Amino acid sequence: MEPGQEQFLKAYDEHADALFRYCFFKVSNRETAKDLFQETFAKTWAYLQKGGQIDNMKSFLYRTLGNLVIDEYRKKKNVSLDALAETGFDYGTDPSASIANQIDGAAALKLLDRIPDDYRDVLFMRYVQELSIKEIAEITDVSENTISVRIHRGLEKVKKIFSDESQV
Amino acid sequence: MNKDFETIIQEAQKVTLTTAERDSMRLRLSELANIPNVISSPYQRHIMGNSGTVRTLFGQLAIFKQKKYMPAFLMILAMLAGGTTAAAKGAIPGDLLYPVKIHATEEVQSWFSVGDKSTALTAVEHAQNRLAEAEQLAADGKLTTDTAVSLEQKFSTHADEVQQKVATLQADGKYSDAADVSSDFETILGSHQAIIAGLAAQTSARDSQQLKTIARTVDANLSVTANTRESAEGHTASSTKDIAAKADEARLNASTSIRDLKNYIYDNRDRFSTTTLVQANARVELASSTYAAAQVKFEAQAWGEAYSLFRKAYRTADETRIMLVADAALRIDGGSYHTATSSEHSATSTDDSWDDDEATSSAHSASTSIEAQVRVESRAQTGDTRSLKTETQNHTWFKIGNFEF
Secondary structure (H helix, E strand, O other): OOHHHHHHHHHHHHHHHHHHHHHHHHHOOHHHHHHHHHHHHHHHHHHHHOOOOOOOHHHHHHHHHHHHHHHHHHHOOOOOHHHHHHOOOOOOOOOOOOHHHOOOHHHHHHHHHHOOHHHHHHHHHHHHOOOOHHHHHHHHOOOHHHHHHHHHHHHHHHHHHHHHHHOO | OOHHHHHHHHHHOOOOOOHHHHHHHHHHHHHHHOOOOOOOOHHHHHHHHHOOHHHHHHHHHHHOOOOOOOOHHHHHHHHHHOHHHHHHHHOOOOOOOHHHHHHHHHHHHHHOOOOHHHHHHHHHHHHHHHHHHHHHHHHOOOOOHHHHHHHHHHHHHHHHHHHHHHHHHHHOOOHHHHHHHHHHHHHHHHHHHHHHHHHHOOOOHHHHHHHHHHHHHHHHHHHHHHHHHHHHHHHHHHHOOOHHHHHHHHHHHHHHHHHHHHHHHHHOHHHOOHHHHHHHHHHHHHHHHHHHHHHHHHHOOOHHHHHHHHHHHHHHHHHHHHHHHHHHHHOOOOOOOOOOOOOOOOOOOOOOOOOHHHHHHHHHHHHHHHHHHHHHHHHHHOOOOOOHHHHHHOOOOOEEOOEEO
16 A cells, blocks of 8 residues: 555544544534545545645644535534424423433534534534644644633633533 | 533544444545556646546545446456556556556546536546646657647547537536536636647647647637537526526535635645746636625625626636646646636637747746736726726735735
8 A cells, every 4th residue: 555545544544533523513414424524535535646745634634624514504504403402302401400311422512502603613622522722723723822712711601601501 | 620511522522433434434435545546647647636536536436336337348347457447547648558548447437427417527537638648748748740639639529529418418408517517628628728838838849839739629629618608607597496506506616616726826835936826826816806706796696697707716716726737747837827818718829820939929928917917807807997007016915824925
């Protein structure tokens, strides 16, 4: 196997689950997430085939996926919590029950929608994807300092949102 | 950290592909990636992979889903060829594997093309292959008369097939499909018209003369295709019920193409001369301003006009990328923008008196004014009537990512 092929498949093995999870977080639909996920790797392979150099594969994949997600947003609406309720999940109907008893992974991702836009992405990347501040900065093209501030403020918001809920 | 938030994080981390999904996709991707990358020249690799690259990759995925009957001998040939087929992808006339490319690769592609649109797009790809082969040979100083004539004839055959399929699509009322194919073909012809002109200016007299043979056919087809595309787009705009959706789709495609072009320029900036970069960015600006004009129409719900303008922006960006690939790979000094005008295409002169001096003169004078030319037009599209003198007095910066001119 040639080095480019090896690099490519290694990237898939290392980052497939994380990328898919990020994609699902963004588009809230499993089939759409799979399509975009697959297209991300196809575009990456096409780029390598054309002689493109990729210094940081993880950042490249995230940025490529991010662009595809933006394109998808323009085409389709996200699944709303209302639509999620139609599938049988209805967070909040029993305030006394803990979140742990109510949710699964997909619903957990949807719950993160309650966090304001400015903070949601960075919190997801930091805590769900376990990316470093430096990696998040590189992917989002924002300074590390800004990322740190957003995480800090985001956590403050999270405390308020979810502690308010638990006190209902 | 808040306990509920921690729970959410833990649950969210459990979202993954299933084992079957992961393995299935890995298999598909590894089958694509397993095509050996033994390409005879970077230009062949770029051009062969350029026309709808992702489409090509998914076209191969589609192979596993299609159930069209295929002559047994072709199927066996494809299976046995395997890596040889892939290695032949970049072969040019004179190479040992060139017959494999034509008969095993391209004929197999044709067999797997189902429907008029798919067949037409395959023919577009093959037509581009012939042009790329001629350009590579000319760049290497190896374009003989016989080879040029042969490539020109094969190109004509593919081009005729494209035109016939487009006519069929239009006759069937499939104007949107006809517009798509025509637009793709026009993009390819337009960019290669410019590439050939650029090469002719710097290759030997013999190769330049051979390129003239091919250039005439490209010009003729470009003129026909541009007209067809305009007609098909017009029909689409006026007769398609979901023209708003079509305009939105065109908007998306244009946006993606311009973004991809900017990324391509930025990622490969070290490979281009300053002249090429300036010209490329002028075309980025042109594509962007066309896009902006389209956006105005879109917001005013003038769907038909928006549709056409977005597609124009898309073509400008795509052509530019093809030309940049050629510039880098074939080392065309000063960029291939000599005859690529900012307005839609018109055939260049097919006068037999076209000679090296004329090509060189045309190339050089055009390259010095291209930036001014596209600035004037891009401003005109947005209603800006400031004179060029004012424009050039105020230094204009282009910014692509972190790279400024």
